[in-house]
Amino acid sequence: MDRRLGRPGPAEVWAARDDLLARSVAVTLVSVPRARRDVRRRLGDAARAAASLEHPAVVTTYDYGEAEGGDGDALVYTVTELLDGESLAARLARGRPPAWEAVSVCAQVADALTAVHACGIAHGDLRAAQVFLTADGVKLIGLGLSGAVAGTADEAGPGPETDAATDAATDADGPPTEPIAPGQAADVRALGLLLAECLTGDPEFGSGSAAAAGVPAELVELAERCRAAELDERPQAAEAARVLALSAARTARPVPDASRSPAARGSRWRGLGRTRRALLLGGGAAAALALVLAPLAVIVSSLPDSQRAVSLTPPPGSTAAVPEPTGPAPVPPAAAEPTAAPPAAPPAAPPAAATRSAVPPAPPSPMAVPAGRRAAAVDALARLRRAIDVGIAAGEVGVRFGGDFATRVTTLLNEVDGGEPVSLGPRVAELRATLAGRAPGDVAPDRAARFTRLLAEVPAGP
Numbered sequence: 001m002d003r004r005l006g007r008p009g010p011a012e013v014w015a016a017r018d019d020l021l022a023r024s025v026a027v028t029l030v031s032v033p034r035a036r037r038d039v040r041r042r043l044g045d046a047a048r049a050a051a052s053l054e055h056p057a058v059v060t061t062y063d064y065g066e067a068e069g070g071d072g073d074a075l076v077y078t079v080t081e082l083l084d085g086e087s088l089a090a091r092l093a094r095g096r097p098p099a100w101e102a103v104s105v106c107a108q109v110a111d112a113l114t115a116v117h118a119c120g121i122a123h124g125d126l127r128a129a130q131v132f133l134t135a136d137g138v139k140l141i142g143l144g145l146s147g148a149v150a151g152t153a154d155e156a157g158p159g160p161e162t163d164a165a166t167d168a169a170t171d172a173d174g175p176p177t178e179p180i181a182p183g184q185a186a187d188v189r190a191l192g193l194l195l196a197e198c199l200t201g202d203p204e205f206g207s208g209s210a211a212a213a214g215v216p217a218e219l220v221e222l223a224e225r226c227r228a229a230e231l232d233e234r235p236q237a238a239e240a241a242r243v244l245a246l247s248a249a250r251t252a253r254p255v256p257d258a259s260r261s262p263a264a265r266g267s268r269w270r271g272l273g274r275t276r277r278a279l280l281l282g283g284g285a286a287a288a289l290a291l292v293l294a295p296l297a298v299i300v301s302s303l304p305d306s307q308r309a310v311s312l313t314p315p316p317g318s319t320a321a322v323p324e325p326t327g328p329a330p331v332p333p334a335a336a337e338p339t340a341a342p343p344a345a346p347p348a349a350p351p352a353a354a355t356r357s358a359v360p361p362a363p364p365s366p367m368a369v370p371a372g373r374r375a376a377a378v379d380a381l382a383r384l385r386r387a388i389d390v391g392i393a394a395g396e397v398g399v400r401f402g403g404d405f406a407t408r409v410t411t412l413l414n415e416v417d418g419g420e421p422v423s424l425g426p427r428v429a430e431l432r433a434t435l436a437g438r439a440p441g442d443v444a445p446d447r448a449a450r451f452t453r454l455l456a457e458v459p460a461g462p
Contacts, residue, residue, distance in 0.1 A: 001014045001015075001016050001027065002014070002015045002016055002017060003015050005026065006129075008125065008129075008130075008142060010030060010031070011028055011029065011030045012028070012029045012030075013026055013027070013028050013029075014026070014027045014028075014029065015027075015082055016079075018062075018079070024082040025062060025079050025080065025081065025082050026079070026080045026081065026082045026083075027077055027078070027079055027080075028077060028078045028080070029075060029076075029077050030043060030075075030076045030077070031073060031074075031075055031076075032073065032074045032075075032076055033073055034071065034072030034073050034074075040066070040074055040076060043076045044064070044066070044076070046121065046143075047061065047064040047076075047078050048064065049119050049120070049121045050078070050121075050143045051064065052119065053115055053116065053119060053143075055111075055112055055115040056136070056137065057108045057109070057111055057112035057115075057137060057138050057139060057140055058112050058115060058116065058139070058140050058143060059080050059081055059083065059132075059139050059140065059141045059143065060080060060081045061078055061079070061080050062079040062080060062081070063078065063079035064076075064077070064078050064079075065077055080141075083132050083134055083139055083141070084134060084135070085132055085133045085134035085135065085139075086132070086133055087128065087129050087130075087131065087132055087133070088105065088128040088129070088131035088132070088133060088194070088198075089127070089128035089129040089131075091133055092128055092197065092198070092201075096198070096199075096200070096201045097198060099199070099215075099251050100248070100251045100389070102195075102198035102199050103198075103199075103219070103244060103247050103248045103251050104248045104251075104386060104389055104390075105131070105133070105138055105198060106191070106194060106195045106198060106244050107241065107244035107245050107247070107248040107386065108137055108138035108386070109126075109131055109138060109140060109191060109194065110191055110237055110240045110241035110244050110245075111241045111245070112138070112140040113126070113140075113187055113188075113191060113237040113240075113241070114236075114237045114238045114241045116140075116143065116187075116237075117184045117187070117236070117237050117238075121183075122183030122184045122186065122187050123140070123142065123143055123183075123187050123190075124183055124186070124187070125142050126140075126142075126186075126187050126190035126191065126194070127190060127194075128194060128197070130142035131194070135393070135394040135395075136390065136394065137390045184237070185231040185234055187237065188226050188234045188235065188236070188237055188240065189226055189227055189234065191226055191237070191240060192222070192223045192224075192225070192226025192227040192234075193226075193227065195219065195222065195223045195226065195244075196223045196227070199215050199219060199223070200212065200215065204227075205223075206224070207220050207221075207224060216247060216251075218243060218247060219243075219244075219247055222235070222240060222243050222244070226240060242378075242379070245379070245382035245383065245386065246378065246382055246413075246417060248382065248385065248386055248389075249381070249382045249385040249386070249409075249410055249413050249414075250410070250414065368419050368420065368421055368422070369416050369419075369422060369424055373424075373459040374416060374417070374419070376457070376458075376459050377416050377424065377458050377459055377460075378413065378416055378417045379457075380454055380455075380457035380458045381409055381412060381413040381416065381458060382413060383454055383457075384409055384451060384454040384455065385406060385409050385410055385413060387447070387450055387451065387454060388402055388405060388406045388409065388451075389406070391443070391444070391447045392406075394447075396443065396444035396446070396447040397442070397443050397444070397447060398441065398442045398443070400442075401438055401439070401442040401443065402442075402443075404434075405431075405434060405435070408430075408431060408434065409431065412427050412428075412431070424458070424459075424460045425460040427460075428455060428458050428460040429460075431455055432452070432455055435448060435451055435452065435455070
């Protein structure tokens, strides 16, 4: 154990060193009294569920264990990856992030929650301190022991959200319907609070407040639905992830202009004298060339149009010299009288079939992507667009290449999502060709491999 990183509730998180595998890790410790065997079992289930998750935005769990003392009390622990970066809470303390950053972070959090809820569990303690910002993107921490411990904080009886879930799941005229999981609904509400705070600085802002000015209407609506009092009015995490992914793709990160950088400005001012000399020399050469070519242009323009063209057949009655044939002279027909040669016939037009075969077939006309494939294409393209932003922020994608590539992906994403006619297969092939034709240093190999995998997920069928 090296140092204590934090104390979320009854749990403690320590930075440690795994000597066997020579890596830095984070260790979460929870002390469970002997009388709380149910809590111990719940912690074990939560840790195993967290370890089964494989998602880029969920922290990786390496190990889980229990150490029981002589008095029956147990020390439950998990070993996870140690992250390098800062929490979203620390980022918000420095000021409100720009819109593209806020939407991108919340989209990754919603994507991670979708994977968590798909396993039948809930985070249970989602807040800005549990969202970690790294060079590789967002990491959701606190899942497993911390979330399970937070879920046991109020066990005296059902809370207001549990009562609401039970009431909403009961039909007045029939048996109870499928209930909405209170823990997952609480996660969605926490996501709405995070989204509102990142966009406006006020986690409780409303659609009519001044803080909502300038925020896209679909994000304002999503934040309000996530924070709805009734559980059945809140969206699923998957729906929130789709809305945020599309908004993140439309909210493009501004690409820095390399020509406005300090280095570029300095080189431009330092080279001003040489630039002026080059302009003077180039302008003088262009003027001299214009003086030489001007008389020739006047002569050519004064010629009749018929004299400008080259005639392969001399006009009738002309005395133009015809070159002597180099081979043997042709033998004239025996019965032919010496007569004037008829004028040459114009060349025959090529057959219609040959003309048609010389014209390449017309490409297939674009058509709207079927609804069955549109959702998958939009999801893959939105994740590709987000991966480009992450790569640029991490320095793994060059600014110029990343900006151009992101523009192409965003254009295709908007056309597919809007139901416009699109030749999806050729457009995806163009993106692959752009990625394959990148210059050395434009994209890091690992990041390029991720782009290729995401392009392969786009259903670019016929």
